[in-house]
Amino acid sequence: MKLILKNGQRVVKDNELESIDIAIEEGVIVELGHDLEGEQVIDLKGKLITNGLVDIHVHFREPGFTDKETILSGSKASARGGVTTVCAMPNTNPVPDTPEKFQAIQDIIERDSVVKTFQYAPITEELRTDKLVDMVAMDSFAFTNDGVGVQTAGIMYEAMKLAASLDKPIVAHTEDESLLYGGVMHEGIRNKELGLPGIMGIVESSQIARDILIAKETGVHYHVCHVSSKESVDAIREGKRQGVNVTAEVTPHHLILNEMDIPSDNAIFKMNPPLRGKEDQRALIEGLADGTIDFIATDHAPHTMEEKSGGFIDAPFGIVGIETSFALMYTHFVEKNLMTLEFLIDRMSHLPARLFNLPMGELKVGGVADIAVFDLEKEYAINSDDYLSKAANTPFNGYKVKGMCALTLVDGEIVYHAFEN
Numbered sequence: 436m437k438l439i440l441k442n443g444q445r446v447v448k449d450n451e452l453e454s455i456d457i458a459i460e461e462g463v464i465v466e467l468g469h470d471l472e473g474e475q476v477i478d479l480k481g482k483l484i485t486n487g488l489v490d491i492h493v494h495f496r497e498p499g500f501t502d503k504e505t506i507l508s509g510s511k512a513s514a515r516g517g518v519t520t521v522c523a524m525p526n527t528n529p530v531p532d533t534p535e536k537f538q539a540i541q542d543i544i545e546r547d548s549v550v551k552t553f554q555y556a557p558i559t560e561e562l563r564t565d566k567l568v569d570m571v572a573m574d575s576f577a578f579t580n581d582g583v584g585v586q587t588a589g590i591m592y593e594a595m596k597l598a599a600s601l602d603k604p605i606v607a608h609t610e611d612e613s614l615l616y617g618g619v620m621h622e623g624i625r626n627k628e629l630g631l632p633g634i635m636g637i638v639e640s641s642q643i644a645r646d647i648l649i650a651k652e653t654g655v656h657y658h659v660c661h662v663s664s665k666e667s668v669d670a671i672r673e674g675k676r677q678g679v680n681v682t683a684e685v686t687p688h689h690l691i692l693n694e695m696d697i698p699s700d701n702a703i704f705k706m707n708p709p710l711r712g713k714e715d716q717r718a719l720i721e722g723l724a725d726g727t728i729d730f731i732a733t734d735h736a737p738h739t740m741e742e743k744s745g746g747f748i749d750a751p752f753g754i755v756g757i758e759t760s761f762a763l764m765y766t767h768f769v770e771k772n773l774m775t776l777e778f779l780i781d782r783m784s785h786l787p788a789r790l791f792n793l794p795m796g797e798l799k800v801g802g803v804a805d806i807a808v809f810d811l812e813k814e815y816a817i818n819s820d821d822y823l824s825k826a827a828n829t830p831f832n833g834y835k836v837k838g839m840c841a842l843t844l845v846d847g848e849i850v851y852h853a854f855e856n
């Protein structure tokens with residue numbers, strides 16, 4: 436059956452749009468043009484049409500924490516955000532640190548995921564010990580211990596050497612635990628006002644600096660998760676200047692918020708790394724603009740409201756983000772002319788897909804019909820009661836945004852549809 440998406444607007448260059456009809460058959464775009472006809476027609480009425488987004492950092496919590504999220508709920512939430520390819524972190528229970536445990540997750544993905552989900556394998560057993568997983572035997576696209584840093588240079592060196600020989604990336608949550616001192620919030624202004632233990636920037640940046648030197652030695656593709664501090668951006672910039680194969684991501688929340696946005700000791704603002712100072716936020720925005728930071732990823736980290744209802748000391752770190760990442764970035768950066776629509780889409784799809792060799796849609800004849808449609812006109816207040824995620828732990832509740840997703844297709848199949856036709 437031929438599906439026609441009529442009257443969409445695609446980006447030509449910068450913020451310039453052009454009206455287009457797209458014909459899809461058997462999961463592939465078969466024609467682009469005007470006045471196209473087919474058995475099923477959806478009128479997009481001038482909404483933005485683009486290739487689906489790619490988010491390489493999400494937590495789907497299955498197996499082990501399925502009260503927070505499942506592969507089914509997390510993938511539906513992704514579709515609702517216009518995200519058609521995601522990469523799921525291995526801080527599950529059990530950790531998928533053997534080929535058997537890894538395959539068990541693959542089986543759930545195969546059965547339940549409505550988007551293209553890629554599962555990470557861990558670097559070490561249980562994420563904690565000093566024993567590398569059998570990296571050769573693991574059928575994963577990349578390795579990471581996200582949730583905890585790799586604490587010793589020696590084990591990072593072994594992991595990078597092996598990953599380089601397998602031509603697979605090492606993806607790093609950088610956090611030196613010997614510098615943590617029980618911190619729960621950025622060591623800056625707000626933690627002092629609220630009387631909470633701080634997390635220094637060097638907790639992150641010193642490990643990034645270490646890893647970049649080891650990456651240089653081993654030649655591995657080294658990717659830094661959720662960069663938060665100015666010194667980290669500087670270290671990555673210097674690594675790139677020296678030709679090290681280092682890439683980095685930043686989250687929408689670290690780009691949009693800083694420590695001064697934390698109104699009180701409310702754990703809904705608690706995440707790792709923490710919201711940092713204004714200078715750090717500025718450095719992240721500049722780093723993304725000049726290519727030091729390669730792309731945007733959400734670090735969608737679902738937790739129950741019960742766990743998040745108290746203060747910073749006891750709650751787990753993490754916030755959700757996959758359903759609103761595009762709208763928040765569009766509203767805070769494109770609408771304010773701080774970046775173009777073309778740049779944003781590139782940093783939320785093309786670049787992560789290219790750097791990690793992941794599938795993504797392309798709006799051209801023969802392109803896979805992984806497609807997202809966004810409403811750039813209608814203003815909408817973020818309301819976590821509407822989320823398809825099982826979790827609602829977002830600091831952006833009530834934020835007014837434009838650019839909510841209206842329709843998502845994966846391989847030409849509708850996986851999310853939000854507007855009357």
Ligand SMILES: NC(=O)N[C@@H](CC(=O)O)C(=O)O
Pocket residue numbers: 494526581582583608705706707708734736737751752753754
């Ligand atoms: N980002 C977070 O604050 N939490 C993540 C772990 C992580 O990404 O480090 C989680 O799994 O909840």
Ligand SMILES: [Zn+2]
Pocket residue numbers: 581582583608660661707708
């Ligand atoms: Zn992390």
Ligand SMILES: [Zn+2]
Pocket residue numbers: 492493494524581582734736
């Ligand atoms: Zn994470």
